[in-house]
Amino acid sequence: KQWYQRRVRVRMDRMIRLAFGLLCIHSTICQLAVNSELPIKESYFELYETSLKHYKAKHFDLTAYYTELAIADKRYRDAMLVKCHSRCSRSTLSESNHVYFLSLVNAEKCTRKCMKNIFGEPLQLPLWVIKDFKSREPYSFLQYSYYKTERLAAALEAARVHLKYNPDSDMMQKNVRYYSSVAEDISLPHEQLDSSETFKLGMQKYSGGEYSISTHLFNLSLSLYMTEIGRCKTLCETGFDQYINRKIPNLEDTNTFYEQFVKLYHTVMECRYKCVYKFDKKIESTEDYLPRLLNYLQFSAYQNGDKAYAAQIARAYLHIKPGDQTMTNNLNIFLRTLGKSPDDLTHLHAFVDQNSLDMEVLSAIVGKKEMRKRLKDKQKYVLGDMGLVSDLKPNSQILWTNSY
Numbered sequence: 045k046q047w048y049q050r051r052v053r054v055r056m057d058r059m060i061r062l063a064f065g066l067l068c069i070h071s072t073i074c075q076l077a078v079n080s081e082l083p084i085k086e087s088y089f090e091l092y093e094t095s096l097k098h099y100k101a102k103h104f105d106l107t108a109y110y111t112e113l114a115i116a117d118k119r120y121r122d123a124m125l126v127k128c129h130s131r132c133s134r135s136t137l138s139e140s141n142h143v144y145f146l147s148l149v150n151a152e153k154c155t156r157k158c159m160k161n162i163f164g165e166p167l168q169l170p171l172w173v174i175k176d177f178k179s180r181e182p183y184s185f186l187q188y189s190y191y192k193t194e195r196l197a198a199a200l201e202a203a204r205v206h207l208k209y210n211p212d213s214d215m216m217q218k219n220v221r222y223y224s225s226v227a228e229d230i231s232l233p234h235e236q237l238d239s240s241e242t243f244k245l246g247m248q249k250y251s252g253g254e255y256s257i258s259t260h261l262f263n264l265s266l267s268l269y270m271t272e273i274g275r276c277k278t279l280c281e282t283g284f285d286q287y288i289n290r291k292i293p294n295l296e297d298t299n300t301f302y303e304q305f306v307k308l309y310h311t312v313m314e315c316r317y318k319c320v321y322k323f324d325k326k327i328e329s330t331e332d333y334l335p336r337l338l339n340y341l342q343f344s345a346y347q348n349g350d351k352a353y354a355a356q357i358a359r360a361y362l363h364i365k366p367g368d369q370t371m372t373n374n375l376n377i378f379l380r381t382l383g384k385s386p387d388d389l390t391h392l393h394a395f396v397d398q399n400s401l402d403m404e405v406l407s408a409i410v411g412k413k414e415m416r417k418r419l420k421d422k423q424k425y426v427l428g429d430m431g432l433v434s435d436l437k438p439n440s441q442i443l444w445t446n447s448y
């Protein structure tokens with residue numbers, strides 16, 4: 045009975061993986077995916093390799109088909125990894141060192157078991173595949189395949205996704221300009237808008253005085269921001285995608301277990317530090333992204349007549365920047381108008397506290413002087429390009445690793 049239940053669960057997971065990850069871009073592709081008798085049991089690595097073989101053979105319909113499946117599988121695996129890790133890490137940690145390390149071991153074993161029940165054994169991935177999916181390189185082959193099969197609207201959107209993650213690509217900039225001139229822009233959903241893109245839409249409505257819509261968009265942007273940063277931090281601990289070249293620190297120069305642990309954890313904290321500021325370079329402002337978003341949200345909510353929510357957002361802003369005189373004055377105005385003090389947004393305050401704790405831990409590892417230098421010059425220490433793009437002939441020096 046247990047064997048049968050597990051087989052049913054695995055088959056359901058495969059069906060959900062396709063439905064969850066595959067955002068259809070063209071009706072022909074959707075029909076092909078639905079009607080195909082091919083079982084969706086290959087990993088994104090195998091599917092991606094198959095798509096590249098078809099690309100070299102100039103079978104562009106099949107290239108698009110297998111590339112979409114590869115993207116869908118990778119997206120689903122990442123979502124399941126975050127879900128498994130979150131479920132396995134809910135237990136309250138004790139101050140006892142032994143209990144803390146036990147909780148780490150148990151969370152890791154639980155996450156691995158959870159992922160193994162869904163996908164089986166970990167994949168043996170070469171480094172170039174990890175880099176390609178991180179930099180959205182599959183969309184480069186996808187856009188060209190759509191172009192060769194005369195699906196220009198889909199090609200435009202695929203090219204936009206690639207350009208979003210590779211903004212310095214001259215070739216993709218030219219492709220986007222060309223597709224825009226010959227294809228109807230119908231905003232096909234390759235990937236949903238991220239927090240910064242939703243924020244920019246909110247700014248447009250805000251500038252036009254449409255405060256009801258801008259409040260909704262800023263709220264959505266805040267929700268997307270918290271979700272994406274949480275996902276990014278989880279992958280720092282489980283997916284390792286953010287690690288530069290996936291290198292484990294050299295522990296030969298450490299003498300004690302605690303020194304080794306700090307050195308290993310330093311890698312995780314550097315990754316989590318980059319997560320917090322990942323949207324800053326997408327908004328042209330000297331102010332950090334989250335305070336800027338909260339600033340516009342509180343004023344937009346106030347203009348929309350929701351003074352209680354404006355007060356809650358203003359208080360959350362002051363939780364990040366205590367003593368800010370302008371926001372303090374705004375909060376006092378909101379509270380006088382309301383005649384009472386609304387409850388704090390506890391989830392937002394907890395999110396801010398977690399970011400502050402990450403900063404405190406990293407500061408303890410690298411030193412306060414180093415942290416002050418980084419905060420002064422975030423462009424150099426935080427906002428550098430971490431994505432690397434491979435070509436169709438990967439380096440013969442292949443690094444294999446166990447990963448989901």
